[in-house]
Each structure stands twice: as C-alpha cells, then as structure tokens.
Amino acid sequence: MSELLPQEPPTDPGEHDPEVVGLEETDTSAVFSALSSRTARSILSRLYEAPATPSALADTVDTSLQNVSYHLENMSDADLVTVVDQRYSEKGNEMDVYAPSNGPLVVVGGDAAHTERTRTAIGLLELSESTSATGD
Known part of the structure; x- marks a missing residue:
C-alpha cells in the first residue's frame, strides 16, 4: 500500500526569494524567539536541505519528537516554516511534511533604511544575475 502513497514532497525549498528581516521591524521578535x-x-x-517530517527531523538533529514539534510550532507561528505535504508512516499514520516558508533568511542589523537597502540590493542582484544569464 505504501507504494500508492506519495513519499517525496513536490516542493523545492530553494524556490523562494530570500526573506529579509530587520532588527527593528515589529515581527522580528517572533523570528528571534523561534x-x-x-x-x-x-x-x-x-x-533548507529538504522538506521533512517531524520524526525524520528528530532523528537528524538527535532530539525528541516532542522537542521538534515544539520548535516547529514556534517557527510556524513566526512564519519560518510551513506544512507542504502529508505522508503516511508504515503504520498508516498521517504525518505533516515541513519546509521553509521563504528562501534564505537574511537578518539586517540597522534601522529601517538599512533593511530597505538590503531588500533592494538583493532584488538588484537577482535582476543582474538573470540579465547576465540571458545575455541582455
């Protein structure tokens, strides 16, 4: 039966743009707390390497499933991770598969102007890379 159920999530964690977080922004506390x-x-x-279930994460980072679930809940509340799929264990239990909500996390020390300049610089870098790749 397990051959009929999806085992690999369809989401590539690297397909999102970087997330820029400024130290002085209001939602930064949740990110740092998480x-x-x-x-x-x-x-x-x-x-960021690959989406995973809580039990796989517990094995990988050598901690309990309860500890992983606690941290995933905190990171989900901070919009750092999201459920991207469900898998079924060999016992038939449904398990959530998590992945980062955004691309790489960039933390900017400085005021709001520094944060905006960083967001702009990342946007310009992506624009110049895509332009050079196409030969324009």
Whole structure:
C-alpha cells in the first residue's frame, strides 16, 4: 500500500526569494524567539536541505519528537516554516511534511533604511544575475 502513497514532497525549498528581516521591524521578535535555540536553528537548517517530517527531523538533529514539534510550532507561528505535504508512516499514520516558508533568511542589523537597502540590493542582484544569464 505504501507504494500508492506519495513519499517525496513536490516542493523545492530553494524556490523562494530570500526573506529579509530587520532588527527593528515589529515581527522580528517572533523570528528571534523561534530561533533562540540551537536545536531550532538546526531544524530550520535541515529543512533548507529538504522538506521533512517531524520524526525524520528528530532523528537528524538527535532530539525528541516532542522537542521538534515544539520548535516547529514556534517557527510556524513566526512564519519560518510551513506544512507542504502529508505522508503516511508504515503504520498508516498521517504525518505533516515541513519546509521553509521563504528562501534564505537574511537578518539586517540597522534601522529601517538599512533593511530597505538590503531588500533592494538583493532584488538588484537577482535582476543582474538573470540579465547576465540571458545575455541582455
């Protein structure tokens, strides 16, 4: 039966634009709170490699399933991760598959003007890379 159920999520975690977070922005507290633990940062780093279930993450980062679930909930509340698919375990239990909500996370130290300049610079970098790739 497991051959009939999807095993690999269809989402590529690298297909999103970078997320720029300024230290002085209002929603930054949730991001830093969610990433204050080394375990949480390890989980997020692992998800940038490939989407994964909580049980796979627990094995990879060598912690309990409860600890992974706690950190995933915090990161989900901070809009750092999202459920991208469901899989079924060998026992037939439905499991959520998580991936980063955005592309690479960029933290900007400085005021709002620094954050905006960084967002603009990343946009210009992407524009110049796509222009040079097409030969324009």
